Amino acid sequence: MAMKLHGLEMSTNTSRVMVCLREKEVDFELVPVNVFAGEHKQYPFLSKNPFGMIPVLEDGDLTLFESRAITAYLAEKYKETGPDLIRHNKPKEAALVKVWSEVESQVYDPAISPIVFEYFVAPFQGKEPNQSVIDASVEKVKSVLDVYEAKLSSSKYLAGDFFSLADLNHIPHTHYFMKTRCASLLNDRPHVKAWWEDISSRPSFSKLVGAMTFGQK
Incomplete structure (x- = not known):
């Protein structure tokens, strides 16, 4: 099952995660969040990030928010794929x-x-x-x-x-x-x-x- 990334491409924080996903050549589904209508401040989105901010990454039963934490997770999980973004063995x-x-x-x-x-x-x-x-x-x-x-x-x-x-x-x-x-x-x-x-x-x-x-x- 492909990961789900909830956010918007124009968002700096969402795009940060998307760049990382593409560096690692990971399949994912972008789930648009209508922030202009306040969707990120309402349920069910708040059940994914109680602070009401995009993006959110869903990887199976794991839900993550905060874009830099997400990129760190992806860099670690896929450290053997694509560029070594964290220099894990050095x-x-x-x-x-x-x-x-x-x-x-x-x-x-x-x-x-x-x-x-x-x-x-x-x-x-x-x-x-x-x-x-x-x-x-x-x-x-x-x-x-x-x-x-x-x-x-x-x-x-x-x-x-x-x-x-x-x-x-x-x-x-x-x-x-x-x-x-x-x-x-x-x-x-x-x-x-x-x-x-x-x-x-x-x-x-x-x-x-x-x-x-x-x-x-």
């Missing part, structure tokens, strides 16, 4: 994957997600982007990307010269970020730009990118 490399995965969730994502929100979600809600929020976030992004530029000057990917879960988890939000007026912050840093061009051109994401058009016509 403890030092595996430790670096975990470090940079934490950096993505705790430092990188909080810096760029407000920019993505203001450029895409706020207009969708009929609001003008809050420039003060954008300006404050830009300063944070600059500092974060300076660290990334230094790191990527010595290795092709974040945890080393191998594509890992640490890189994969960056893809969805960076995709939307690169469609904002702030994209030059990344493009002006040559090593970060080369890294982004590499990870965003992987077939696992190329098959999905056409559906990631939130707030665009």
Whole structure:
């Protein structure tokens, strides 16, 4: 029985899981959740994730939410299939994957997600982007990307010269970020730009990118 992924392709968190599933060449069924009608805040969806957020993965009798936890589960379950996203037999490399995965969730994502929100979600809600929020976030992004530029000057990917879960988890939000007026912050840093061009051109994401058009016509 194929796994079921409840969510929307345009969602950054859903697409994060979809990229991982495709890296591992796992069959799955995408079950659309109408978040615009509030379906994720109602039963029966709340029985799958009581916090009312997408995505949710159902694998037999196992139900998981939180996209990064899901990608970690998939990377472990299918560690012998496709790229080794967690470097399971190399403890030092595996430790670096975990470090940079934490950096993505705790430092990188909080810096760029407000920019993505203001450029895409706020207009969708009929609001003008809050420039003060954008300006404050830009300063944070600059500092974060300076660290990334230094790191990527010595290795092709974040945890080393191998594509890992640490890189994969960056893809969805960076995709939307690169469609904002702030994209030059990344493009002006040559090593970060080369890294982004590499990870965003992987077939696992190329098959999905056409559906990631939130707030665009």
